Amino acid sequence: MTSRSDDPSASPSVSTWIEAEAAIDRLASKHPELSRGVIDNAKAFVRFCQTRYEPPGVVSYGYWPTIQLVWHLKDNPIEIEVFQDHYEFYQFFDGETAIQHVDACHGSFPEPLKELLNRALPRPQG
Template sequence: MQSSTSWSEVDIEVDRLCVEHADIDSRTASNAKVFVAFAAARYPAPDDVGPGYYPTINFSWIEPFSVSVEVFEERYEFYRFFDRRIEIKDVDVSADQSFPEALMRLLDGVLLDPSLTSARA
């Protein structure tokens, strides 16, 4: 995975992954772009972005968030990692290519949590 420090670097990395990994199809790439465009205005940049379990793109926030979002052609998978368990939620891609409200709520609950954001600062 590629370590990222800003959303502009994340955007560049998504482009690079789509070129380097020909099996990432155009719908997955488009969904990843929708994700970046929405998330960049709302959340801290992920710690890592890279290929997921092909053909996907994975965005990961490490401590203190312990969250990943894997982008597929037809859905997003939200992963939240706890000490001895993982919460996994599937969120369908919106037909109109907008950012899915269900995914926003999941991410808001972690990435905008004041107790976690202050721990990261």
């Protein structure tokens, strides 16, 4: 059971949503090829998730000029790859990968992505 991350040791670990947003800012300054849409969608993702779910363990540059958020959950790792016009939701389990494509909704958070996150991500403790 592995994710698509090429080298998790080279990816910045995060433990809070504040650190996740700071990692997005660092990626934006380090990778000028990241579009404003990717950065804006990644920040909208953080704003939506920060009070609803545990933060990811890693925020990194994605496979494409994208931003990737990774949760190394015990039973089924989760990855979100943030594009300019959509999100890709990856769930890894039993040697399989389930991929969902969700269109971005500028001005609001996409309902289909909310549903996927609600089923997959842990809630904050306490």
